[in-house]
Amino acid sequence: MASTPVTRHSINPKVLECEYAVRGEIVILAQKLQEDLKNNPKSHPFDEILYCNIGNPQSLGQKPITFFREVLALCDHPALLDKSETRSLFSADSIKRASQILSQIPGKATGAYSHSQGIKGLCDTIAAGIEARDGFPADPNDIFLTDGASPAVHMMMQLLIRSEKDGILCPIPQYPLYSASIALHGGTLVPYYLDEATGWGLEISELKKQLETAKSKGICVRALVVINPGNPTGQVLAESNQQQIVDFCKKEGLVLLADEVYQENVYVPDKKFYSFKKVARSMGYGEKDITLVSFQSVSKGYYGECGKRGGYMEITGFSPEVREQIYKLASVNLCSNISGQILASLVMSPPKSGDQCYESYSAEKNAILTSLAKRAQQLEHALNSLEGVSCNRAEGAMYLFPRIELPKKAVEAAEAAKTAPDTFYARRLLNATGIVVVPGSGFGQAAGTLHFRCTILPQEDRIPAIISRLTQFHEAFMKEFRD
Template identity: 60%
Template sequence: MRRALQAITSNLAASTGQLYRRRLPSVPRTDTLPERLLIHRYFFFSAERSPPITISTINPKVLSCDSAVHGEIVTRAKRLQQILLTKPSDLPFSEVIFCNVDDPQSLGQQPITFFREVLALCDHPELLDKGEVHGLFSLDSITRAKSIMKSIPGRTVGGYSDSKGIRSLRAAIAEGIGIRDGFSGNMEDIFLTDGASSGVHMMMRLMITSDRDGILCPIPHDPLYSASIALQGGALVPYYLNESTGWSLDVNELRLRLEAAFAAGIHVRALVVSNPGNPTGQVLADQNQREIIEFCRDEHLLLLADEVYQENIYTNKKYFTSFRKIARSMGYGEDDFNLVSFHSVSKGYYGECGMRGGYMEVTGLDSRVKQQLYKMASVNLCSNVTGQILMSLVMNPPRVGDGSYAHFTEERDNILSSLDQGSKMCVDAFKKMKGVTCNEVEGGLYLFPSIKLPNAALTAARSNGMEADTFYCRKLLDTTGIVTLPGSGFGQVPGTWHFRMTILPSQQKMAEILSRIADFHMKFMNEYRN
């Protein structure tokens, strides 16, 4: 038997050129069970093993992907939170306050009653058949829930939907888009997604084919985009917003960065624009949007419009206008301009981050490309149905004449008013701090103050292996328990330092937060003054 095995393996080695050492070949058939077992055992022990899964053997694209939102500062904050539960006397503060992310309800914002009532009835539609439901829920929410459930196959939110989303809900969103823009929407252009982020990831997977494919992305920017580009192995092509003019977007800057990318052999495929901006809080003027659209048309770029903060406007001087509306008003039809717009239930006055609802509206792309997007959506089967329902409610809230309208508008306006006041409190407080400048917050949920740090602080940061703004945010956290994020995680002009902070806490809480930051900042600047 041993001779037979040697003959078989010798012949295999000669005929396959040692291929059996790199992958398992077809094991030759033999007449007896012992011989087959012996041959299998030989190949098992002689084949080269794949390396174990370690940090050095995972996909390098994952290693290059970074997100400030869940980085070093947040990790430490969660560790301090655990210390407060076990040894609170070890820390100089009594709570960790997460001002790092725009998660409204985790910071005390209450959900919109109408939305939650409809969702509750859709989650448990048996309630719709009970008489007592009329004493617990508004007539509006009952009527809306009945209409929604009637259009869902199987009358349940627990089943799969079409991969693009439930047809009736896409139709409702298209109707809402038409009301918002004054130009009718098309439900076939709508892909319902698990928040805007999954739509962004889908588009990056579609566009990026190699490390020579680039995406023009603002600096500063939402880390979602740099992370998604890195995961797909593409190139982030930065363009800088002008902080001195309120984080304005200059089309000449776009042209300069595009030409530099081409000279470096990068094929730029798309332009990312955030309106209102994250983390910068600017709102684009209509004329600026027209310039951006013409730039994209001239350069054959797909425009990726991040419009998730469209309800968060805090200035009387500007207002939100969708890129879709601007393009239509310029005379471009659905097939004339390549545009993908993203929206989400996580922001605005609704702040339903955990529901993971969103949509992307895809216009101008070839029908065959849209079919490929549909195929990609089908890989994930569908987005969660509860999020789909909520997205349809956000785009079609109660209107004048509806029974819930008065209560709905009161809740909405109170939330937006609180955010407006919070943003103004923050800007006023930061302007009083030495070495800090902060632009007005026109929209969105963040501030992005600039800090001029003393040379001694820069030296201390280097000695601790940190960026200077990371050092500042770390010190702020360890001293006050307030979580902010360093600007280096979002991109910034070299030599400048920033941090990002949300405007979400209530006015009473915000006053306390700003008082702690002001006290810390004064002591920090004195400690490290030149």
């Protein structure tokens, strides 16, 4: 009998090294339990699985923005534009915008390939939206439309990483897309630790320390990743801190990779989102002074259109020769999907004051963001009321990252089960309540600390039940393992 041509030992070892915890072990178990419930509704002590592991708003009941979906529907089925009844079903603004977008698409067909960077008219719209947001010029030629932000991150890692001697400074805790993509492309993750005691602060002294440590090991650090607002930590950087980061990257010759996909998700009155491009230009730095890549996605914000896979990166400060290579990488994938491209343009150019549908659009947007802020506060308060749990303020993004102090017996039980203590806790939580969270070890955490990440996305009317389930579980868990 012939041997199997592909085994775990014969595949690319970089794939084995790569991990992605938000869809990892705990989620695989949750999917099994969900199948159990489907086949036998009484098989577990809960009636549904609550996926609090990933920022996937519509899977937990969030409704899409009407204007965005109307425009998409009309673009995908342009024959509707010629129907008399369309004007009674769709807003005049949606009809107008869909007609404009279709006029920019070759053949007026969303099923056709586009230019590798994206449809030119949509890049123009996005650049205008960036300019309106920041107050500084934006060049449509700097825009690369992608299937969400993730492929753009991979593209940058492909570009920057030459060998394991190339390092990328990443925050710890970090979104595991970064550790996974660095591993897949053969580089080295250079960690810098956020300060939990100061609300997940980013200290320049920590960046300098980790940069010098990497250099002493022969690692050439190429770039700095900053996630703002933070994932999984939920902090929003102060403008003064961002200025320090820009100066650091300029001085050290690092590419600044700015993950800004949660820019619409800010929940506290004393914080505001500023793009790193706006900060750099406000400091007087032009394109030739700092190399910057900004990532945006239609999956987050108030729009939550994860399944549409839309996003873009804006690249500034690269030489023409390097830009040619970035374009080549984009061309290998032909183009991003057209629905995602359209949505990215709508997100950066939504209805404006005076438009017929502005009031209804604003009402939908504000209702979502107001509810997210309320849910974040409720969950934060509930977590801080639990024994051995402390949770920093949720300033932005879609997550809480509480720290848990587990009894010694629980840690010993985890060791006996040959699993990490935070994974042990998350698995027990899932089996008892159906609530899915991600162990902090999947994001990285300071030695000697344990955390888990929980989304704030379950609908408002479900939050009390989640808090109740979590509280009852935690009290029973602590009682069981209390020293």
